[in-house]
Amino acid sequence: MHNFEQALRESRNYELVANFKSKFSELVLTTHIRLIESDAAKIYTMEIFKEVKDEIMKASAMIVKSRFSRGLSYSRGFPSSNMFYVMKEEYVDHIPTSLVLSRWAKDAKI
Template sequence: MAYLRGTFCAGYRTTSRCEGINAFIKGFLKSTDSVLELVHSLDQVVKDYRNNEVTAQFYSAYYTPVLTTSLDLIELFATKVNTRAVFREVKKQIKGVATLLIRGKESISMTSVYQFSKMGKPNKTHRVLYDPNEEKIECECSMWNSEGIPCSHIFCVMKFEGLEEIPARLILSRWCKDAKDRRSKPPQVTDGHRGRLL
């Protein structure tokens, strides 16, 4: 954790993802398989992965989760933008706002610095910087930098500032419902030197 703080890892800190894939593939393979059977088995693995992906995409597009937090406008916005799996993680952070206590707020021109502590842990505080001009919210816990999901401290600042939507700077395109649509668009080719570089 000490070495990875602030480094984007999409929430993975171990080789568990790779080990999970290996275990999944082992379910389709046998040590006695011929090369042809191995290819057929791997083809089945790929089909299974694609089926799971299409199912997850369908649920993200056509199912609306039940809103259960007190920050219902932010939660509703998150359901419209994020995939279902990412929304579950975002919702955990939104729920975490209820356990935070504000310890202070300092303002320097338009920029504000909030200090929060968790209930039952008054000595451990986190500072969050908020600049409304640039729509910039940064927390020293670095959860946003390492996982790409805003932390409960950031959501708490959004609550105090009366924000109803998650700022665009805090939304990773890879976690959005339309991530595939964005990826499939061909790059814009421009004339001149830049176009040649592309």
């Protein structure tokens, strides 16, 4: 029982530290799609933002040879690199709320 209580305390402490870092850390923007990247930094938790940033970086490196209409997909509940590329090409400067899965957002507990 003592070990369980200790593990529970450590888990809660880890969650508090992660929430603090997500809310109060300043991130360095490094991609060419800065407006979308800064919007993602405001929306997503630090841990998920790292994965979202990887998708944004992939979108920055894409070159389109031809265009055709096809369904775009999520990658684990956030926009994929294809979606970020389309946002860049269509001059979208923020992530639409319909593409944000609330459990990955900083304000998920609210």
